[in-house]
Amino acid sequence: MPVIQFEGVHKIYDLGEIQVHALRGLDVTIRRGEFVAIMGASGGGKSTFMNLVGGLDRPTKGLYKLDGVDVSTLNKAEMAGIRNRKLGFVFQGFNLLSRTTALENVELPALYARLSPAERIERAREALRIVGLADREHHYPSQLSGGQQQRVAIARALMNRPSILLADEPTGNLDSRTSVEIMGIFQRLNRERGITLVLVTHEPDIAEYAQRVITFRDGKIRRDERVAHPLNAEQVLQTMPVVGVED
Numbered sequence: 001m002p003v004i005q006f007e008g009v010h011k012i013y014d015l016g017e018i019q020v021h022a023l024r025g026l027d028v029t030i031r032r033g034e035f036v037a038i039m040g041a042s043g044g045g046k047s048t049f050m051n052l053v054g055g056l057d058r059p060t061k062g063l064y065k066l067d068g069v070d071v072s073t074l075n076k077a078e079m080a081g082i083r084n085r086k087l088g089f090v091f092q093g094f095n096l097l098s099r100t101t102a103l104e105n106v107e108l109p110a111l112y113a114r115l116s117p118a119e120r121i122e123r124a125r126e127a128l129r130i131v132g133l134a135d136r137e138h139h140y141p142s143q144l145s146g147g148q149q150q151r152v153a154i155a156r157a158l159m160n161r162p163s164i165l166l167a168d169e170p171t172g173n174l175d176s177r178t179s180v181e182i183m184g185i186f187q188r189l190n191r192e193r194g195i196t197l198v199l200v201t202h203e204p205d206i207a208e209y210a211q212r213v214i215t216f217r218d219g220k221i222r223r224d225e226r227v228a229h230p231l232n233a234e235q236v237l238q239t240m241p242v243v244g245v246e247d
Contacts, residue, residue, distance in 0.1 A: 009062035040216035088157030184233030
């Protein structure tokens with residue numbers, strides 16, 4: 001079943017005397033359980049596409065359905081509700097609160113989900129366990145490595161148990177080994193929990209962990225290819241040297 005469906009989607013930004021055509025008649029379907037990497041040069045439309053998928057912006061024209069729902073029929077509150085229930089977001093910059101523990105950072109999305117404090121804590125601990133940080137729940141971001149901070153950010157994205165994860169350059173600030181570790185987490189979430197993953201990256205070697213690679217250029221899709229044999233992050237890690245300590 002399609003969970004993300006674009007039909008003839010255009011996005012035009014009106015900058016006074018200039019109109020910027022960020023997307024030009026986009027047709028794309030992403031099905032439930034897929035792991036898709038989005039690539040392309042800067043200005044090609046990747047970020048605009050992700051903003052539309054995440055409900056942070058709306059098409060100028062064309063149809064966008066999220067899990068079968070035409071988003072143009074939703075008001076802001078309804079769209080926010082869908083984002084909160086169905087979507088999880090992971091960014092390059094982690095966006096953790098510096099004076100808040102890992103556990104408290106992970107809890108934040110559930111503050112709007114009407115969960116009891118006990119249930120929030122239980123879910124947050126489960127999410128930290130999933131990303132391998134069960135023993136770091138009381139650590140502050142300054143006490144965590146970059147890879148550990150990104151794991152906390154992934155756990156936070158999982159807090160409301162989304163069916164879709166949107167990751168924007170999630171390995172952009174990480175070293176090679178830590179990047180592969182993060183891709184391993186994404187692959188396990190996709191394989192074991194059936195989460196649909198859409199990941200933007202500039203790095204071809206990161207895209208090789210996905211099942212499908214869509215390449216944008218000038219607001220259009222230039223290539224849409226299945227990856228015959230995606231890299232297995234767990235196997236790749238066995239061949240990489242361990243540098244420093246990245247728990």
